[in-house]
Amino acid sequence: MVQRSPLERKFARLGWRFAAPSLIVVAGVTLFPIAFSVAMSLSDVRVSSNGFELSGLTTENYSVLFSSERWRHALVFTVCYTIGTVLTELVLGTAIALVLERLSGSRGWMMALLLLPWAMITVVSAQLWAYMYNGVYGVLTSLSENLTGEARQFLGTPVPAMVSMAVADIWKTTPFVAIIVLAGLMMLPSDVIEAAKVDGAGGWTVFWRVRLPLLRPALTIAVLFRILQAFGIFDLPFVLTGGGPGDATESLALLGWQVMFTNLDFGPGAAVAASTAGLVLIGCLVFLRAFRARVGDEEGGT
Structure with a gap:
């Protein structure tokens, strides 16, 4: 164990003192609500005129x-939605980052x-997509009618509604993934890439065998952030579909809100919130463990 000098310990204590106000605020707005939701989910909640x-x-x-x-359906939808959107955004974001890397002045x-x-508020972007998907005056509905001769109802049936919501989400969050991947590309060691080219590796081989493995830390950060956001998606289905048609696009977060604030079933609603947080935590830990095991295997092989 490395012993730190008195000066280093002093600066460490000073750093904790400066960070303490922010940490207290973060704990107050995140940890306390989570702990209270868990306590509520494990209690018999009785609603009265006084609360x-x-x-x-x-x-x-x-x-x-x-x-x-209904909860099982929301769970399946949320998992499938998260996997589909995150994978699509990862592929598109990486492709966009590779294009941006080759640009110079622009x-x-x-x-x-x-x-x-990405900077646009999700509620605003969801409302804009709702206007475009509208079955009466929507731009995309009118375009589909001109192209196919039939006005397509994007949000009127389950599968098109799921795809339409995923498209709106991918449009908004792909730039976030692209910026993270671009930052990873800019930090790659150029000497390793040049050595691979000197050895006769083509562009495709260099990308798959050299650049992509080196990009895994950046890709891991992008995937983790997107899993956290996609699994807790609420505002997009709330504004765009309301969970419909039926409950086809009802996410876990939307289900928890409806159970708690529409049905006033605070106990089951808190259980939905607590179980969702637990599933996200487990998923992230499994992903990180698999990522570290893969990196360890590669380092052991080399």
């Missing part, structure tokens, strides 16, 4: 949750334009 009160310790809320067909302008969808 609600927690009494006793019970697992009834989770029993109701796990036996619910790269700054292109990055600024690329970030416009």
Whole structure:
């Protein structure tokens, strides 16, 4: 164990003192709500005119949750939606980053334009897509009618509604992935790439065998952020589809909101929120463990 000098320990304590206010605020707005949701999900919640009160310790809320067909459907939809959108954004973001890497003078302008969808508030972008998907006056509906002779209802049936919502999400968040991958590309060691080219490797081989393995840390960060965002998606289905048609596009976050604030079932609603947070945590830990194991195998092989 490396012993730190008194000066280093002093600077470390000073750093903790400066960071303490921010850490307290972060704990107050994140850790406390999570802990309270877990406590609520394990309690018998009674609603009265004065609010609600927690009494006793019970697992009834989770029993109701796990036996619910609606929760299982929301779970399947959320998992499939997360996998589909994250993989698509990863491929498109990497392709866009490779194009931006080759630009020189216009790269700054292109990055600024690329970030416009990401900078837009999700509720606003969802409303814009809702206008375009509208079955009466939507631009995309009119375009489909001109091309096929039939006005397509993008949000009226389950599968087109799922695809339409995924397209809106991919349009907004792909620039985020592209910027992270571009940052990773700019930090790659040029001598390793040049050595591979000198050895006779083509462009495709250099990308798959040299650049892509070196990009894994950047890709891991992008995937983790997108899993956290996509698995907790709420505002996009809330504005765009309302979870419909039926419950075809109902995510776990939207289900929790509807159970808690529409049905006023605070116990099962808190169980939905707590289970969603637990699933996200487990998924991220599994992904990180698999990533580290893969990197360890490659380092052991070399």
